[in-house]
Amino acid sequence: MLRSTLHRSSLMIMCATRFMVVMAIALSLETWAFGQASVTTNRHDNTRTGLNSQETILTPANVNKSQFGRLYGRGVDGFIVGQPLYLPNVNIVGGIHNGIHNVVFVATLHDSVYAFDADHNTGSNAAPLWHRNFTDPAAGITTASGAFLPCALVHRFPESGIVSTPVIDAVKQTIYVVAKTNENGTVFHRLHALDIATGAEKANSPVPIVATFTSNNGTITQVNNLHQMNRPALLLFNDIVYVTLGSNGCNDSNHSWVIGYDKLTLALTGTFVAAPDSGLASIWQSGAGPATDDRGNIYVSTGEADFNANVGGQDFGSSILRLTPSGGNLTWTDYFTPFDEALISMNDLDLSAAGVVVLPDQTAGAHPHLLVATGKQGRVYLLDRDNMGHFNPVNNSQIVQELPINVGGMFSTPAYWNNKVYFNGKSKPVMGFALSNGLLSSAPVIKSLQNQPGGRAPTISSNGNTDGILWTNAGGQLSAYDASNLLLLYKSNQSGTRDTLPPTAHFASQTVVNGRVYIGTQTSLEVYGLFSTLNIVQGNNQTAAVATTLPVTLKVKALDSYEGTPVAGIPVTFSDGGKGGTFSNPNANTDSSGIASTNYTFFTKARAVTITASSPALTNAVFTETGVAGPPKWIVVRSGNNQTAPTNTPLPLPLVAKVVDQYANPISGMTVTFSDGTAGGSFSATTAVTDTLGSASVTYKTGASSGVKIITATIPGKNPAKFTVTVTAP
Numbered sequence: 001m002l003r004s005t006l007h008r009s010s011l012m013i014m015c016a017t018r019f020m021v022v023m024a025i026a027l028s029l030e031t032w033a034f035g036q037a038s039v040t041t042n043r044h045d046n047t048r049t050g051l052n053s054q055e056t057i058l059t060p061a062n063v064n065k066s067q068f069g070r071l072y073g074r075g076v077d078g079f080i081v082g083q084p085l086y087l088p089n090v091n092i093v094g095g096i097h098n099g100i101h102n103v104v105f106v107a108t109l110h111d112s113v114y115a116f117d118a119d120h121n122t123g124s125n126a127a128p129l130w131h132r133n134f135t136d137p138a139a140g141i142t143t144a145s146g147a148f149l150p151c152a153l154v155h156r157f158p159e160s161g162i163v164s165t166p167v168i169d170a171v172k173q174t175i176y177v178v179a180k181t182n183e184n185g186t187v188f189h190r191l192h193a194l195d196i197a198t199g200a201e202k203a204n205s206p207v208p209i210v211a212t213f214t215s216n217n218g219t220i221t222q223v224n225n226l227h228q229m230n231r232p233a234l235l236l237f238n239d240i241v242y243v244t245l246g247s248n249g250c251n252d253s254n255h256s257w258v259i260g261y262d263k264l265t266l267a268l269t270g271t272f273v274a275a276p277d278s279g280l281a282s283i284w285q286s287g288a289g290p291a292t293d294d295r296g297n298i299y300v301s302t303g304e305a306d307f308n309a310n311v312g313g314q315d316f317g318s319s320i321l322r323l324t325p326s327g328g329n330l331t332w333t334d335y336f337t338p339f340d341e342a343l344i345s346m347n348d349l350d351l352s353a354a355g356v357v358v359l360p361d362q363t364a365g366a367h368p369h370l371l372v373a374t375g376k377q378g379r380v381y382l383l384d385r386d387n388m389g390h391f392n393p394v395n396n397s398q399i400v401q402e403l404p405i406n407v408g409g410m411f412s413t414p415a416y417w418n419n420k421v422y423f424n425g426k427s428k429p430v431m432g433f434a435l436s437n438g439l440l441s442s443a444p445v446i447k448s449l450q451n452q453p454g455g456r457a458p459t460i461s462s463n464g465n466t467d468g469i470l471w472t473n474a475g476g477q478l479s480a481y482d483a484s485n486l487l488l489l490y491k492s493n494q495s496g497t498r499d500t501l502p503p504t505a506h507f508a509s510q511t512v513v514n515g516r517v518y519i520g521t522q523t524s525l526e527v528y529g530l531f532s533t534l535n536i537v538q539g540n541n542q543t544a545a546v547a548t549t550l551p552v553t554l555k556v557k558a559l560d561s562y563e564g565t566p567v568a569g570i571p572v573t574f575s576d577g578g579k580g581g582t583f584s585n586p587n588a589n590t591d592s593s594g595i596a597s598t599n600y601t602f603f604t605k606a607r608a609v610t611i612t613a614s615s616p617a618l619t620n621a622v623f624t625e626t627g628v629a630g631p632p633k634w635i636v637v638r639s640g641n642n643q644t645a646p647t648n649t650p651l652p653l654p655l656v657a658k659v660v661d662q663y664a665n666p667i668s669g670m671t672v673t674f675s676d677g678t679a680g681g682s683f684s685a686t687t688a689v690t691d692t693l694g695s696a697s698v699t700y701k702t703g704a705s706s707g708v709k710i711i712t713a714t715i716p717g718k719n720p721a722k723f724t725v726t727v728t729a730p
Contacts, residue, residue, distance in 0.1 A: 036088040036102075037513050040168035042233030043083070043413060043459065046292040047358035050415035055461035055469075057515030057530070057562070060482045063469060063489045067531055067619055068480075069499040070492065071516070072121045073524040077133075078110030078143075079157060079505040080520025081287065082165035082233065085175070086118060086513045092197055096124040103129060103196070104518050105168070106525050109505070111135050111143050111161030111179045113199060116525060118516070119562065132199035134161070134192070140184035148182045150227060154249030156506045165233035165287065165509075167241065169263060174202055176241050176263070178209070178230045187226040191243060191261055207266040209243060211259045215276040215314055227254040231507075232355075233289030237298065239263050240270075240325065244290060244300065246282030246352070256281045256302060258290065258323060258330055272323055272330035274302045275315040281305035286457065287507045288355025288413040290323075293369070293385060297333070298323040301373055303352040304345035307337055310391045318344040318351050320373050320381070322388060336373075336381065336388040339395050344377065351375035355413030355457075358385070359421070365438025367400050372414055372440075378406040378425055380433075382440055401439055407431050411507065412457035417483055418465045420445070424458040424472050427451050430486055448486040450479075461512040471510050473519055477501055478510065478528060492528070498616065501526060515562055530561040534572065534613050534621035537595065541623075545630040546602045546663055555597040556613045556621045558590045566594025572615045574598045579609045581627075602627035604663035629665035629694075635672065635713055635721045636660065638695055644726040645702050656697045657713035657721045659690050666694025672713050674698050679709040679727075702727045 037054035044052050062068060085105045092101050092115075102118040111134040117125035135141050143159040157163070166177040173196050180189050189209035193202040213221045223245065232244040245257040255276065260269040275281035282303040283290075291299045305317030309332075318341040322334040338344060344351065351373065359370040369385040380403035381396070383389065389398040396402045408425015415422040420432045421440060429451055431444035453475035460483055462468040468483030478492040478501050492499040502521040510519045516529040539554035554574065558567040570590040574583050580603030588596040600611060602625075611623040638658040643651045659670045670690045674683050680703025688696035700711065706727045712720035 038088060038170060039084075039086040039511050039513050040170055041085070041236065042165040042167075042287070042289040043355070043457070046235065046237060048288055048291040048355055048413055049357055050413065050457065050459040051417050052459070052461045052513055053417075053464055055467070055512060055515070056463050058461055058469060058512065059463075059467040060469060060489055062530060063480045065490060065494055065499075068490055069528060069531060069617065070501075071527045071529050071617055073502070073526045074114075074116050074121060075524050076106065076108050076114055077112050078108035078159065078161065079522045080106050080108055080525060081157070081163050081505045081508055082107055082520070083287075083509045084511040084518040084520055084525060085166060085168055086511060086518070087168060087170060087196065088514065090196055092129050097129045101129060102514065104525065105166065105175055105196070106520050107162035107166055107177050109143065109157055109159050109161045109163065111181060113162065113166070113175070113177055113194060114525070115196070115199065118514070118518075121527075130199040132194060134179040134181060134190070142182050144180050144182045144187050148187055148226065149248065150252055151247070151249035155229070160229060160248075164230045165289065167234040167236045168196065169236055172263065173197060174263070176234055176236065178234065178243055180225070180230070189223075189225050189228065189230060189245070191241065191266060193263075193266060204264070204266045207261065209245070209259065211257065211268060211271045213257075213271050213273040213276055217277070219276065221255055221273055221276050223257060224253055224255070227252050228257070231284045231287055233287060235290045235292070235298070236263065237292050238296065238325070242290060242298065244283050246284045246303065247280070251280055251304070253279070254282065255279050256283045258283065258298070258300065260325065260330060270325055270329040272332070274321065275305040275317055277308070277313060278306035278315050278317070281315065281317050282352060284352050285355035285413065286353055286411045287509065288457065291356050291358045291371075293358045296324060297385070298330075299356045299358065299371060299385075301352045301354065301356050301375070303350040304348060307341050307345075307391070309335065309337070317341060320351065320356060320371070320383065320388065322385065334388040335390060336383050336399060337391040338381070339392055341391075344375070349376045354410035357414050357416060357421070359416060359435065362438040367438045370400065370438065372421055374407065374410045374414065374423065376409045376411070378408050378410060379404055380407060380423070380440065403433075403440060403442065405443065415458040415460050415470065417460040417462055417468050422458050422460070422470060422483070424452050424456065424474060427453060430458065430470060430472070430481060432483075432486060446484075446486045448481055448488065450488060456507070457509045459510060459512055469512075471512055471517065473501065473504060473508065473510055476504060478517065478519060499528070531617050531619050532558055532560050532567050532570070533619045534558055534615060536621050536623065539623060541625070543626045543628055544602060546604050546606050546627045546661070546665060547630065549599055549601040550625060553597050553599050554611065554613070554623055555595055558594040558596070558615070558618060566590070566592070568592050568594060570596070570615050570618065572596035572613050574600075574611060574613050576600070576609050576611050579603060579607070580605070581609060600625065604665075606665040629667045630661040630663070632659050632667050632670060632715060632718060633662040634660055635715050635718055637713075637721045637723060641723045644728060646728050646730050647702055647704050647706055650699060650701045651725065654697045654699050655711060655713070655723050656695050658694045659696070659715060660694055666690070666692070668692050668694060670696070670715055672696035672715055674711060674713050676700070676703075676709055676711045679703050679711075680705060681709070700725070
C-alpha cells in the first residue's frame with residue numbers, strides 16, 4: 001500500500017463554479033420485521049435523526065429516580081466508543097445460549113465484538129452470547145497503540161481497534177465492523193462481515209481497506225492506515241456498506257475517505273476523497289455516520305482543509321457535501337461551504353464536529369427537502385438538499401436559513417422529533433427549535449434549565465408523537481428530559497452511587513429501545529431501565545396492640561417490570577424507619593415464587609407505622625400498620641384536682657380523668673363513672689367516654705355541706721382516680 005505525505009496547505013477564499021453529475025437512485029433501507037423496534041445503525045436510521053418512535057415502555061411518567069435507574073453492567077475488554085445496536089428475536093444456535101434472544105451488540109477499542117442478551121444478565125446469560133476478537137498477540141497482531149496510534153492526546157484513546165458504530169443487515173443476518181490492527185509493525189483497517197447469531201466471519205470476509213483516488217491533476221492518493229481513523233458510523237445503503245476514514249485527530253499525513261463495499265462480496269464499489277490535493281478535510285462527525293435521503297444521496301460534513309472547489313479544484317475543506325453513487329464510483333453532486341470557511345479551518349472550528357441530519361419532507365414552504373448542519377461555532381445551517389447553495393464569499397444568504405444564535409459548540413448531531421430540532425451544545429442548555437413551513441424558529445421554543453457540560457449527542461424515544469424523552473449522557477451522567485418541554489426527568493447522579501455511570505469514552509452515545517437504555521463505557525456496557533417492583537401480597541393495613549405481633553405475616557413479591565415474572569434470590573430489607581418495632585426477619589431473600597416475608601412486633605408506643613420493603617434496583621413496597629393501646633391498666637387524674645369552691649357552686653375547672661395502658665398509651669372509648677359518694681354535689685353527667693387522648697371530662701357543682709370531699713373516677717376492675725375538692729361555707 002502506498003503512503004502519501006500530506007502537508008497542511010494555506011487556506012483561501014475563492015469564487016464559485018461547479019460541475020454536477022445527476023443520477024436518481026431509489027432508496028432501499030433494510031429493516032427488521034419482528035414487530036419490535038430494532039436499532040441496526042447509528043442514530044436509529046440513515047437520516048440520523050436520533051429518533052426511536054416505537055418506544056412504548058419508557059414514558060415521562062415512569063422515568064424518575066424512584067422507578068428508573070441502573071439495572072446492571074456487562075464487562076468488556078476495552079472502551080466502547082460506537083453506539084450499541086439492538087435486534088429482537090435473534091436465533092442463537094448451539095451451546096448454553098441456544099434459542100431466541102433479544103440481542104445488544106457492542107464493539108470495543110480492543111478489537112472485540114460482543115453479543116449480549118439484551119434483557120437478562122443472570123444464569124446462562126451472565127456470559128456473552130458470543131464474543132469475537134480480531135487480535136492474535138502470539139502472531140504479532142494487536143490493536144494500534146503507542147507509536148502506532150498518533151494524536152493520542154486528542155482522541156484520548158489508549159488503543160484503536162473498533163472505533164465506529166457497526167451496522168447490521170437484519171435480512172442477511174450480518175453485522176459489519178471495521179477493525180484496526182497493528183500486524184507486526186504495519187497498521188491495517190479491515191472490514192468484517194459477521195454472522196449475528198454466531199460471530200463467525202461470512203463468506204468473503206474480511207477485506208483490507210485498500211483504496212486509491214486519482215485527482216483531476218493525475219495525483220494518485222492511497223489510504224494511509226496508520227494516520228487514518230474510522231470514527232463515523234458505518235452506513236448500509238442500497239446494498240453497499242460505506243466506510244468513512246478521517247484523521248486520528250490531528251493534522252498529520254491523512255486524507256478523508258468515503259469508500260463503498262458490496263455487502264455480499266465485499267468488493268470495492270467506489271471511493272471519494274474530500275480534499276485529494278491538499279489532504280485533511282477529515283469526516284469525523286463525533287462518530288455520527290453519513291446521512292442519506294430517499295433519492296439515493298449521501299451527506300457528510302468535512303473538517304479543516306483547503307477549499308478550492310469553487311474554482312474547479314477538488315478540495316472541500318469545511319463543507320457539507322452531497323455524494324451520489326454513479327457508475328461504480330462516488331461523485332459529489334452538490335455542496336455548501338460557509339463564507340468564513342477559511343476562518344473556520346484556521347481556528348479549528350470544525351463543521352465536522354457535528355453530524356448532519358436529513359429532515360422529513362416538509363408539506364409547506366418553498367423548500368420541502370431539508371438538511372440541518374452545525375459545528376463547533378454553534379451556528380445552525382438549514383440547507384435545501386435540492387440546491388445546497390455552494391459558496392458565497394460574502395455571506396450565507398444563498399441558503400434556506402442560518403441561525404447565528406449560539407447553540408453552543410456542537411460535538412454531536414442534532415436530534416429531530418415532532419416538528420422540533422434539538423441541539424445539545426457544550427456548556428449550553430439543550431435547545432429545541434420549532435420546524436414549520438420549511439423554516440426553523442429564530443429562537444429556541446423550549447430549552448432545559450441545566451447546561452450540558454459535555455455536549456454529547458441527544459437521542460429521543462417516543463411512542464409516535466407522544467411520550468417523547470430526550471436522552472443524553474453529557475458530563476458523564478445519563479440525563480433524561482421531557483422532550484415536549486425539556487424539563488429534567490432523571491439524572492443518574494441524583495440517586496447517589498446506585499445509578500452512577502462509569503467513565504465513558506470520547507463521544508460515546510446511548511441507545512434507547514424496548515424499555516431499556518444501553519450505554520457503552522470504558523469498561524462495560526451499562527443497562528438502565530425500569531426497576532423490578534416489590535408488590536404487597538398480604539399484611540397491609542393491620543391493627544394490633546402495642547408490644548404485640550401483627551396477626552398476619554407481611555409478604556411482598558418481586559416482579560420483573562418487563563416480563564411480569566417472579567424474581568427469585570433478591571435481597572429485601574424491611575424497615576419501620578426507626579419506630580422501634582422488631583422484625584422476625586428484617587433481611588430476607590425472595591424465594592422461587594419471588595416472595596419475601598417477615599413478622600412485625602410493635603414497639604410500646606401506640607401510633608401508625610410505615611413499614612418499607614426495599615431492595616436495590618427495585619421499587620419499594622410500603623405497608624401502613626397501626627399499633628393501638630393495650631388493655632387499660634390505670635385510670636389517673638389528668639386535671640381539675642385540688643379545687644376549692646363555696647357550697648352549691650360549680651367548680652371553676654372540669655374534672656378530667658385519663659385511662660392508659662401499661663405503657664402509658666391513652667385508651668379511647670372507655671366509660672368512666674364519676675361519684676362524690678355522699679357529698680351531695682351534682683355532675684354534668686355521672687359517666688363520660690374517653691376521647692383520643694384517653695380523657696373523660698365532667699363538671700361538678702358542690703353540695704350544701706362544707707369540708708374536704710373525695711370524688712372518684714372509676715372503670716371496671718381498676719383502682720379509681722381520686723380528686724380532692726374543698727367546699728367552703730358561704
